[in-house]
Amino acid sequence: xxxxxxxxxxxxxxxxxxxxxxxxxxxxxxxxxxxxxxxxxxxxxxxxxxxxxxxxxxxxxxxxxxxxxxxxxxxxxxxxxxxxxxxxxxxxxxxxxxxxxxxxxxxxxxxxxxxxxxxxxxxxxxxxxxxxxxxxxxxxxxxxxxxxxxxxxxxxxxxxxxxxxxxxxxxxxxxxxxxxxxxxxxxxxxxxxxxxxxxxxxxxxxxxxxxxxxxxxxxxxxxxxxxxxxxxxxxxxxxxxxxxxxxxxxxxxxxxxxxxxxxxxxxxxxxxxxxxxxxxxxxxxxxxxxxxxxxxxxxxxxxxxxxxxxxxxxxxxxxxxxxxxxxxxxxxxxxxxxxxxxxxxxxxxxxxxxxxxxxxxxxxxxxxxxxxxxxxxxxxxxxxxxxxxxxxxxxxxxx
Numbered sequence: 001x002x003x004x005x006x007x008x009x010x011x012x013x014x015x016x017x018x019x020x021x022x023x024x025x026x027x028x029x030x031x032x033x034x035x036x037x038x039x040x041x042x043x044x045x046x047x048x049x050x051x052x053x054x055x056x057x058x059x060x061x062x063x064x065x066x067x068x069x070x071x072x073x074x075x076x077x078x079x080x081x082x083x084x085x086x087x088x089x090x091x092x093x094x095x096x097x098x099x100x101x102x103x104x105x106x107x108x109x110x111x112x113x114x115x116x117x118x119x120x121x122x123x124x125x126x127x128x129x130x131x132x133x134x135x136x137x138x139x140x141x142x143x144x145x146x147x148x149x150x151x152x153x154x155x156x157x158x159x160x161x162x163x164x165x166x167x168x169x170x171x172x173x174x175x176x177x178x179x180x181x182x183x184x185x186x187x188x189x190x191x192x193x194x195x196x197x198x199x200x201x202x203x204x205x206x207x208x209x210x211x212x213x214x215x216x217x218x219x220x221x222x223x224x225x226x227x228x229x230x231x232x233x234x235x236x237x238x239x240x241x242x243x244x245x246x247x248x249x250x251x252x253x254x255x256x257x258x259x260x261x262x263x264x265x266x267x268x269x270x271x272x273x274x275x276x277x278x279x280x281x282x283x284x285x286x287x288x289x290x291x292x293x294x295x296x297x298x299x300x301x302x303x304x305x306x307x308x309x310x311x312x313x314x315x316x317x318x319x320x321x322x323x324x325x326x327x328x329x330x331x332x333x334x335x336x337x338x339x340x341x342x343x344x345x346x347x348x349x350x351x352x353x354x355x356x357x358x359x360x361x362x363x364x365x366x367x368x369x370x371x372x373x374x375x376x377x378x379x380x381x382x383x384x385x386x387x388x389x390x391x392x393x394x395x396x397x398x399x
Contacts, residue, residue: 015353016147018063021137021200022345023191024155025072025112028265028309029205031083031105032093032342033154034070038104039097040346041065049343051369052350056390060397061357062350071111071140073133073191074155080109090308092336111140115155118187120180126190127177133194141198150352151195151202152345153188156270158208160278161186167213170222185213192216196223201352203367204229204375205345207283212375221362226355228348228367229375231283234340236261236313236333237372238382243317243329244291245381252327253320256296257288260314264307267337283373287380311337344370351393358399366392 020037022030039045041064047053052062084105087093098105113136116129141149166173166184176184177193185193188208195202195211196219204210204227211217211227220227233241236259247254285297304312317329348370355364368374369385379385 015061015063015067015357017067017069017145018349018353019137019141019144019146019149019200020068020070020346020349021140021149021151021195022070022072023115023151023153023188024074025070026074026076026078026080026083026109027154027156028083028087028267028338029154029341029345030072030074031080031087032338033345034080034108035084035093035098035101035105036342037065037068037070037346038101038108041068042100042104044097044100047343047346049340050347051344051389052347057393060393061354062397063353065346068346068349069111069144069146070108071137072108072113073115073136074112075115075117080105080112087309087338092309092339116187116190118183118190120183123180125178125180126183126185126193127174130177130190130194130197133191134197137194137198137200148353148356149198149200150349150356151191151198151200152205152348153191153203153208153210154205154341154345155188155191155208156266157206157280158186158188159273160282161189161209161213163213167215170215170219173215185209189213189216196220196225199223199225201225201356202227202229203345203348203352203370205232205341205348207231207280207373217363217375224359224361226352226360226364227362227375228352228364229371229373231280231372232341232344233370233372234337234344235311235335236315237284237287239331239333240288240315241291241380241382241385243331244288245383247292247317247319254292254294255318255320256294256298256316257292257318258297258316259284259299261299261301262304262307262312263301263337264303264305265309265337269303269305286373290378291380309336309338311335354393354396358396360396364392 188210192211313333363376365376368377
């Protein structure tokens with residue numbers, strides 16, 4: 001194993017065997033994370049793109065790659081292996097790598113349980129649904145003798161949720177959830193509630209409500225569970241948060257920052273829904289506006305089916321310099337989005353396991369490095385976030 005690959009191997013005081021429970025496990029991101037984990041753990045691939053494999057995290061008591069066990073929830077009955085075969089056909093994953101990791105992928109898929117579609121059976125409550133989902137997680141932990149479980153939501157984006165009074169008060173929320181035939185929370189927040197019931201750490205990798213509701217975050221703190229989110233900062237937004245501070249540092253005023261996303265695959269199809277795309281657009285532009293001070297940040301997301309899992313992003317930046325001179329910067333970004341997201345999912349599993357073992361509870365602002373719209377933090381610059389993450393990890397690792 002390389003030096004990078006050995007960084008963060010589990011010691012006697014580390015988190016131990018850790019479950020990675022993926023909500024949306026059979027999607028492209030979940031499948032790529034599971035396959036990639038198996039490849040890295042077996043030495044078939046290096047952990048390229050994994051922040052926790054960097055030298056800055058060496059020696060920390062993170063769970064080792066081979067100490068992560070994958071399971072999850074999904075509403076799809078298409079197995080991880082079938083999904084991976086489609087990704088091989090699309091040119092994203094080498095066929096030889098799928099062949100080498102197929103047994104591990106089959107084992108992970110065998111741990112996937114039916115997810116929550118948002119529908120209630122007559123006389124059922126959302127509390128009961130959450131309890132059933134939580135039982136899947138605790139059973140998984142017991143079966144594999146896991147020290148803890150980290151839940152990461154990588155499911156499809158939901159439409160934005162209009163806040164209700166119960167969303168801010170844990171007591172009122174508990175009462176409302178117990179009422180039969182009443183829908184109080186969106187599916188993503190029911191799964192987040194299930195994670196709390198199971199005592200599992202949680203990361204919201206999508207812009208869906210999830211654990212973002214104040215009542216759930218307060219409950220996470222009360223229950224001693226670390227949580228982080230929201231919406232993984234994988235490509236275009238990450239590059240924006242690298243570049244935007246540079247304009248400010250040079251005293252250049254950004255006049256406008258326009259962008260376009262072209263998406264295929266399941267993510268593109270989901271975001272073709274005008275309601276679902278609203279939350280994604282909000283999370284992608286909020287940090288940019290804070291960093292530049294400009295409110296001229298138009299962004300479009302278009303579904304282009306033939307792109308498959310490739311994401312293409314264009315940006316046009318217009319800034320004002322000395323004596324009113326104008327500066328233009330244009331960027332093009334193209335990548336397999338699941339290949340960008342998967343290593344971040346693995347990083348979050350390791351870091352939230354570290355946080356849980358260290359007794360950290362509630363929102364972990366320093367994990368904002370991984371998110372477009374970080375909970376508990378108004379820091380958006382990538383370099384500042386990276387420094388805060390490393391400093392926090394060092395403290396948590398010494399706890």
